[in-house]
Amino acid sequence: MRIRQLLLLAFYLLLHANGFTQTSTKKRATPSVIYRCLPCGQECDNKDYSKPGQCTSCGMELVNKASIRFGSISTAAICQYIKTHPSVVLIDVRTKEEFEGKADPDFGGLANSINIPVQELEKRIPTLSALKEKDIIVFCSHSHRSPRAAYLLGKNGFRKVNNMSGGMSVMKDKACKK
Numbered sequence: 233m234r235i236r237q238l239l240l241l242a243f244y245l246l247l248h249a250n251g252f253t254q255t256s257t258k259k260r261a262t263p264s265v266i267y268r269c270l271p272c273g274q275e276c277d278n279k280d281y282s283k284p285g286q287c288t289s290c291g292m293e294l295v296n297k298a299s300i301r302f303g304s305i306s307t308a309a310i311c312q313y314i315k316t317h318p319s320v321v322l323i324d325v326r327t328k329e330e331f332e333g334k335a336d337p338d339f340g341g342l343a344n345s346i347n348i349p350v351q352e353l354e355k356r357i358p359t360l361s362a363l364k365e366k367d368i369i370v371f372c373s374h375s376h377r378s379p380r381a382a383y384l385l386g387k388n389g390f391r392k393v394n395n396m397s398g399g400m401s402v403m404k405d406k407a408c409k410k
Contacts, residue, residue, distance in 0.1 A: 251382075264282065265295040265296055265297075266280050266282070266296075266297040266298075267280070267281040267282070267284055267285075267295060267296060267297060268281065268295060268297045269294060269381065270272070270287075270290045270292040270293045270294070270295050270380065270383060271300060271302075271379030271380055271383045271395075272287075272292050272376060272379060272380060273375040273376035273377070273379045273380075273395075274376065275289070276288075276289035276290050277379060280297065281294050288409075295383075299383075299386075299387060300383055300386070301387075301393070302379075302382035302385070302386045302393040302394060302395055303315070303395070304347070304367060304392045304394060304395050304396075304397045305395070305397065306396075306397055307396060307397070307400075307402050307403045307404065307405070308404070308405070310396055310403070310405070310408060311371075311405045311407040314369075314408045315338070315407075317367055319367065320366075320367045320369055321363055321366050321367065321368045321369070321370050322342050322344060322345035322346065322371070322377065323345065323346055323348055323368060323370045323381065324342065324345045324348075324370075324371060325348060325349060325350040325353065325370055325371070325372050325377050325378050325381040326347070326349065326372045326373055326377070326400075327349050328349065330372075330373060331347040335351070337401075337406070339373050339399070339400035339401050339402060340403070340410065341400060341409065341410050342371065342400075342409060343408055343409065343410040344410075345371075346374075348360075348375040350378075350380055350381045351406070353384055353385075354384055357385070357388050358389075360372070361387075363393060364389050364390050364391060365392070366392065367383070367392045367394075368385065368390060368393045369393075369394045369396055370382050370385070370393065370394075370395055370396070371395070371396035372399050372400070373397055373399045373400050373401050374399040374401050375396065375397050375398050375399040376399075378395045378396060381395075382394070382395040
């Protein structure tokens with residue numbers, strides 16, 4: 233009988249230690265907010281912070297991690313993705329000069345893309361509302377501006393946004409370039 237009591241006690245302690253039991257005096261912990269760098273396309277985008285402020289690496293504002301709602305697609309997969317998703321909206325967030333191939337170096341662009349420089353994106357969001365349910369891919373030259381653009385779109389209710397990681401500077405496949 234004593235072994236059985238010890239086993240039950242051990243089982244109860246194990247349950248209690250793992251949070252399976254709760255007394256009426258125990259308060260539930262409130263989940264703490266995790267903050268991340270406003271996406272800038274650098275490694276600091278993956279560093280977690282416990283309070284708001286500025287990113288210690290790039291100086292960008294720290295935002296609630298839960299507010300970052302966009303995916304990522306590699307440059308290696310982009311042409312196949314466009315081929316299998318012909319209605320995808322491609323938004324080039326580089327400057328007009330980069331978009332038109334007048335910048336040095338000229339990394340080219342994606343065929344059928346539209347140009348909305350990241351500096352203009354926030355004020356142009358109301359004109360893009362018809363795209364809120366569309367599949368969208370944003371890109372730039374090095375994937376430093378496009379994560380910020382993807383964040384802004386997601387924050388404003390665009391539901392299917394992906395950032396092309398790496399940007400046009402590392403794009404090898406020419407099948408979908410303009």
